[in-house]
Amino acid sequence: xxxxxxxxxxxxxxxxxxxxxxxxxxxxxxxxxxxxxxxxxxxxxxxxxxxxxxxxxxxxxxxxxxxxxxxxxxxxxxxxxxxxxxxxxxxxxxxxxxxxxxxxxxxxxxxxxxxxxxxxxxxxxxxxxxxxxxxxxxxxxxxxxxxxxxxxxxxxxxxxxxxxxxxxxxxxxxxxxxxxxxxxxxxxxxxxxxxxxxxxxxxxxxxxxxxxxxxxxxxxxxxxxxxxxxxxxxxxxxxxxxxxxxxxxxxxxxxxxxxx
Amino acid sequence: xxxxxxxxxxxxxxxxxxxxxxxxxxxxxxxxxxxxxxxxxxxxxxxxxxxxxxxxxxxxxxxxxxxxxxxxxxxxxxxxxxxxxxxxxxxxxxxxxxxxxxxxxxxxxxxxxxxxxxxxxxxxxxxxxxxxxxxxxxxxxxxxxxxxxxxxxxxxxxxxxxxxxxxxxxxx
Numbered sequence: 001x002x003x004x005x006x007x008x009x010x011x012x013x014x015x016x017x018x019x020x021x022x023x024x025x026x027x028x029x030x031x032x033x034x035x036x037x038x039x040x041x042x043x044x045x046x047x048x049x050x051x052x053x054x055x056x057x058x059x060x061x062x063x064x065x066x067x068x069x070x071x072x073x074x075x076x077x078x079x080x081x082x083x084x085x086x087x088x089x090x091x092x093x094x095x096x097x098x099x100x101x102x103x104x105x106x107x108x109x110x111x112x113x114x115x116x117x118x119x120x121x122x123x124x125x126x127x128x129x130x131x132x133x134x135x136x137x138x139x140x141x142x143x144x145x146x147x148x149x150x151x152x153x154x155x156x157x158x159x160x161x162x163x164x165x166x167x168x169x170x171x172x173x174x175x176x177x178x179x180x181x182x183x184x185x186x187x188x189x190x191x192x193x194x195x196x197x198x199x200x201x202x203x204x205x206x207x208x209x210x211x212x213x214x215x216x217x218x219x220x221x222x223x224x225x226x227x228x229x230x231x232x233x234x235x236x237x238x239x240x241x242x243x244x245x246x247x248x249x250x251x252x253x254x255x256x257x258x259x260x
Numbered sequence: 261x262x263x264x265x266x267x268x269x270x271x272x273x274x275x276x277x278x279x280x281x282x283x284x285x286x287x288x289x290x291x292x293x294x295x296x297x298x299x300x301x302x303x304x305x306x307x308x309x310x311x312x313x314x315x316x317x318x319x320x321x322x323x324x325x326x327x328x329x330x331x332x333x334x335x336x337x338x339x340x341x342x343x344x345x346x347x348x349x350x351x352x353x354x355x356x357x358x359x360x361x362x363x364x365x366x367x368x369x370x371x372x373x374x375x376x377x378x379x380x381x382x383x384x385x386x387x388x389x390x391x392x393x394x395x396x397x398x399x400x401x402x403x404x405x406x407x408x409x410x411x412x413x414x415x416x417x418x419x420x421x422x423x424x425x426x427x428x429x430x431x432x
Contacts, residue, residue, distance in 0.1 A: 071419040079387045087275035099300040
């Protein structure tokens with residue numbers, strides 16, 4: 001086993017503080033070079049550059065070109081190493097599993113379910129389904145936002161229109177029941193029924209009420225006649241130029257219409 | 261089974277291509293599987309003969325670009341650590357040889373990550389996977405002369421990065 005690594009060998013040879021030949025002749029470096037084909041190739045390329053530099057030491061540009069060319073050649077020799085790499089254990093089985101033949105689905109049901117599964121597995125399926133559902137909702141039920149706005153402005157009218165008749169019926173029912181429940185106004189004669197609950201009316205009061213009723217019945221026609229006479233007299237006084245009430249007044253002649 | 265044989269034959273190459281795009285081992289596994297699934301789905305359209313490999317790379321690149329686009333929306337791209345890269349197994353015999361190869365791969369991957377996306381694609385397709393430069397130009401949709409000049413600059417830039425990384429690691 002070499003005492004130094006490839007990197008140490010190459011770094012030592014490239015070290016500007018030491019002469020490459022001296023460094024390469026060290027026992028540990030020489031031992032490594034003997035056993036390392038990569039470093040042998042690398043040293044060959046480097047030596048080619050060094051020899052060119054030795055042939056024309058004053059020409060720095062040429063030196064750089066030659067050294068660079070040698071380096072490129074070395075790199076180009078190594079690059080095909082990267083063309084084949086082991087992907088690791090299990091890779092072949094993994095690929096074969098991913099590409100295993102699956103029997104073609106038989107029947108329309110299997111095809112439909114397969115197509116459905118492929119559709120559902122798509123990453124954007126949830127978004128697409130939500131979009132389609134929204135479009136269907138709008139087409140079937142209309143614009144929900146518009147309905148909300150319409151409701152906000154028209155809910156009072158709708159309530160009156162829809163709830164008006166039931167409310168009226170209810171109100172009528174309430175009045176009916178109220179009328180049934182409330183006691184009816186009764187005449188004075190019937191105010192004291194012969195029941196045990198009615199208050200007893202003294203005979204004097206009863207006699208007085210009878211006398212008053214007889215007198216009222218007797219004077220009513222006279223009072224009515226006097227009232228009618230009074231209204232006729234008042235109407236005669238209110239009529240213009242002392243004309244008797246009920247006499248039609250002739251219309252005055254219109255001067256504009258009369259040629260005379 | 262022909263498909264299984266195809267997967268076993270191409271998985272290393274497609275995984276490497278996916279890794280160059282994803283820059284992360286787990287992401288590269290997902291991406292490579294995605295590419296295989298796409299190839300399986302399009303197995304009736306596979307071109308025959310010499311047209312197959314460019315078509316395969318086109319499918320892989322399209323899936324990789326889609327994957328990177330989705331990942332850039334989902335989360336920032338992660339960069340693989342050198343320790344992870346060093347752990348990539350290699351079929352070459354011998355522990356020391358594997359360690360050396362892993363070290364060189366680590367260095368190259370780290371240097372490749374420093375390139376711009378288009379330069380990295382050119383280097384990966386042209387110098388890693390060996391596609392002819394005409395096919396690289398057709399695949400990337402850029403003129404042939406642009407691919408040539410970019411390829412030269414990308415190689416020089418990659419070399420400088422490899423040397424810089426070597427020195428940096430040596431100093432550390």
